[in-house]
Amino acid sequence: MGDKLQRFYRGMRTIRRFEEMAIELYKEGLIGGSYHSYIGQEAVAVGVCSALRNDDYITTTYRGRGQHLAKGADPYKLFAELLGRVDGYCKGKGGPMHITDVQTGILGANGIVGAGVPISVGAALSAQMSGIDRVSVAFFGDGAINQGAVSEALNLAAVWCLPVILVCENNLYSEMTPFHRSVKNKDLVERAAGFCMPGIIVDGNDVEAVFETTSAAVERARRGEGPTMIEAKTYRLQGHMFGDSEMYRSKEEVAAWRGKDPLDRLKRKLLEQGLATESLLAEWDRELTSKLEQAVASARLSPEPGPEAIYADVY
Ligand SMILES: Cc1ncc(C[n+]2csc(CCOP(=O)(O)OP(=O)(O)O)c2C)c(N)n1
DSSP: OHHHHHHHHHHHHHHHHHHHHHHHHHHTTOSOSOOOOOTTOHHHHHHHHTTSOTTSEEEOOTTTHHHHHHTTOOHHHHHHHHTTOTTSTTTTSSOTTOOOBGGGTBOOOOSSTTTHHHHHHHHHHHHHHHTOOOOEEEEEEGGGGGOHHHHHHHHHHHHTTOSEEEEEEEOSEETTEEGGGTOOOSSTTHHHHHTTOOEEEEETTOHHHHHHHHHHHHHHHHTTOOOEEEEEEOOOSSOSSTTOOOTTSOHHHHHHHHTTOHHHHHHHHHHHTTSOOHHHHHHHHHHHHHHHHHHHHHHHHSOOOOGGGTTTTOO
């Protein structure tokens, strides 16, 4: 497990640094639209995606760079996409909210709340019909739980016994609304029982727990035993999007969750178990930061798409 924990840490740290650097690019005015940071939720992306194969599928939300990196996406192509450049995953026409890379099984981030869930269920159906033991994971937020399309997709996943894992990242807020104001359930995973599928709650800030829980759900799906819903309890440490004034939550609440930062938690564990030293952690940081800086520098040099690209790849 030692190697694995080290890998988890580097993966989570890469996501954190990527997001910090992306916010700097956003402040420079280089990223169009809004930027929804994934900071604070890194353990979910890394824990879940580490339980997957390269050929498994995922769908994510507008907050999806964490999952993209954890699934093996190239930071250069991600940064180029954020900057709207031709070398980006969607040739600069997707931006931060719509990154797709079929090669790594990323069937799309999505700006429409809940919209990735039926896509993921459809991908699971394709795996089942083709007789390939691939699984599909849908990442969605607590705010997506009341979307009609999500209920329809959960129902079909259960009825057809599809190899899909429904990962609800409950970060407590849907934009500015706390989830308990829009849902009567204490735990969102209670919904799983209504569709006759197992539902498991996991501490979304504990990467090992997320990995173990997902691995069991993945094995079950590969055995042909159908879907599992996982509710990963976590917290977004930044506003809903860059510039959010965060009037809807107290500084004390945010500070309390900062104390549960998934990266700090894993760092403490690595140090306690002798799996890292402060100097090794600093070396990893220098290495991954330098790789990300090179990716940004190259992405800045990639050209913007020309007007002739407007109608290409459009359906
Ligand atoms: C169908 C739909 N309705 C409303 C919106 C506006 N909207 C954008 S983000 C968001 C909050 C979603 O919250 P959640 O699913 O919990 O994800 P989180 O932002 O917390 O990751 C809403 C309501 C949208 N994009 N799509």
